[in-house]
Amino acid sequence: MTGYQQVFDPIAGSLGWSALCAALPLVTLFVLLGGLRWKAWKASLVALAAALGVAVFAYEMPVGQAALAAGEGAAFGLFPIIWIVLNALWIYKLTELTGWDAVLRRAFGSLSADQRVQAVIIAFCFGALLEALAGFGTPVAVSSVMLMAVGLRPMKAAAVSLVANTAPVAFGAIAVPITTLAKITGLDAEDLGAMVGRQTPLLALFVPLVLVFMVDGRRGVRQTWPVALTGGFGFAAAQFVSANFLSYEIADIVAAFAGALAVVVTLRVWQPKETLATQGQAPAVVGGASAEEVSETVDRRRRTGEGSALMAFAPYLTVVVLFAVATFGPVKTWLEGHSGWTFAWPGLDVVNASGEPLASATFNFNLFSSGGTILLLAGLITATIYGIGVARSARAYGGTVRQFRWTVVTVMAVLALAYVMNMSGQTVTLGLFLAQTGGAFALLSPIVGWLGVAVTGSDTSSNSLFGLLQLTAAEKTGMSPYLLGAANTTGGVLGKMISPQNLAIAAAVVGLEGREGELFRRVVGWGLGLLVAVCLLVYLQSTPVLDWMVVR
Numbered sequence: 001m002t003g004y005q006q007v008f009d010p011i012a013g014s015l016g017w018s019a020l021c022a023a024l025p026l027v028t029l030f031v032l033l034g035g036l037r038w039k040a041w042k043a044s045l046v047a048l049a050a051a052l053g054v055a056v057f058a059y060e061m062p063v064g065q066a067a068l069a070a071g072e073g074a075a076f077g078l079f080p081i082i083w084i085v086l087n088a089l090w091i092y093k094l095t096e097l098t099g100w101d102a103v104l105r106r107a108f109g110s111l112s113a114d115q116r117v118q119a120v121i122i123a124f125c126f127g128a129l130l131e132a133l134a135g136f137g138t139p140v141a142v143s144s145v146m147l148m149a150v151g152l153r154p155m156k157a158a159a160v161s162l163v164a165n166t167a168p169v170a171f172g173a174i175a176v177p178i179t180t181l182a183k184i185t186g187l188d189a190e191d192l193g194a195m196v197g198r199q200t201p202l203l204a205l206f207v208p209l210v211l212v213f214m215v216d217g218r219r220g221v222r223q224t225w226p227v228a229l230t231g232g233f234g235f236a237a238a239q240f241v242s243a244n245f246l247s248y249e250i251a252d253i254v255a256a257f258a259g260a261l262a263v264v265v266t267l268r269v270w271q272p273k274e275t276l277a278t279q280g281q282a283p284a285v286v287g288g289a290s291a292e293e294v295s296e297t298v299d300r301r302r303r304t305g306e307g308s309a310l311m312a313f314a315p316y317l318t319v320v321v322l323f324a325v326a327t328f329g330p331v332k333t334w335l336e337g338h339s340g341w342t343f344a345w346p347g348l349d350v351v352n353a354s355g356e357p358l359a360s361a362t363f364n365f366n367l368f369s370s371g372g373t374i375l376l377l378a379g380l381i382t383a384t385i386y387g388i389g390v391a392r393s394a395r396a397y398g399g400t401v402r403q404f405r406w407t408v409v410t411v412m413a414v415l416a417l418a419y420v421m422n423m424s425g426q427t428v429t430l431g432l433f434l435a436q437t438g439g440a441f442a443l444l445s446p447i448v449g450w451l452g453v454a455v456t457g458s459d460t461s462s463n464s465l466f467g468l469l470q471l472t473a474a475e476k477t478g479m480s481p482y483l484l485g486a487a488n489t490t491g492g493v494l495g496k497m498i499s500p501q502n503l504a505i506a507a508a509v510v511g512l513e514g515r516e517g518e519l520f521r522r523v524v525g526w527g528l529g530l531l532v533a534v535c536l537l538v539y540l541q542s543t544p545v546l547d548w549m550v551v552r
Contacts, residue, residue, distance in 0.1 A: 003349035019433035022426035040516035044413035055424035073419025083372030099301030123164035132252030133323035154510035184467035195486035197243025201236035234262025339366035410504035442542035446491025453495030
């Protein structure tokens, strides 16, 4: 089969016209999703067709190579992303089957019965811990269903979880985005982590305030700003200290616990004047158990929330312990050496403009060290702790797969689109077009990272894609490569909330599959507003005003 060498200005040698053409798949996706309110899986498939058309007709990528790129992207969507999300949701399903989700709701209510405070604790603090350990769509999936468990309406729970999953993303999955960026660019990982730690904490200061506004508007901010501000400050301070003086790899873990502790301490000495409490019974998330499976004990647990808080938290404590063990030095080293299989995607022959093979053409089937496999093990342990038999556990898993079948299609289509755009050169064309702005590129640098995550759903993938672009731009403009590299990472975290794969996951877990467009419209304004703030911050860091913040 004929191979393909990337070209970034295929339309009459013009980067501008080529960028306009390369933007068509993204414009198609977001117009169909946010404007015409199509279901995510349909919009994603049409956008994938547009990306294939641009790749074949504008970039002259052979049809076979374009199809193989889409195939690898779809496979990556299935593993590890869907593998992680399905197992995370299965764990929650097990708590729902046994009524422990109601006990969990009561346990969070014991800290505060106020939904605005619970949004900060669950979506921001606990979600950050999940992001630190598992990453991908796990925090959004689990936080959304937990917020529903404490009484938030489905759409609001999903939107709050998406916006909360911002500040922790750069250091997610034990800081894989930063480690990857260091490998791609040759920059020092510790210094990159430190620079990111001088940007994302400023986001963390304000995100909890945004969350309480989303839950209860201006009244929510007016009545709960002390707990939102202390939680954000505790998280931000710990993230900054860890990234700059301890270890960037554990920045989110330290920050998540610090933020939660700050909230708990504040609640010991202060409570909101009014309480926004749950009204009525929280809705089921993934469907209830059959009548014969509901014992009297489970029924009472669901109605009253009575039970051991330790048992209710057991699945999540199990997840934390297993991930902590898996990332422990010797264990991590052993797992990396026995993780599974790495192979070149059959038939895919794509090289960059310099004639070098693309790293993305190699597929890593790391089944034994994957976060999804660790979550599967946590689910099996949870089933054992809760006394759920093999048959019921299997039925619960099957029910989860059936409910999220269209989400699976969406994620696979979006990743197929991302791989086609990346391998044909469309995404790099867009990045190079923005990089033409010279000194003003500092203002636009975060947008490049945002664009990468909006397409791929991953800060790691965005850094892999645009890391060298940021480095080249730094060399041409004389700006710090650490500043622009960090800007790519920090800007990227704000693209996660509008990534179609994350929208699909969030909508599906709360039972709103097909309403991803509405969810997109709920969060896009917050994402763009925070992106403007990050762009301004990075620009000021490139000038004498804030250049003292830049790593030397």
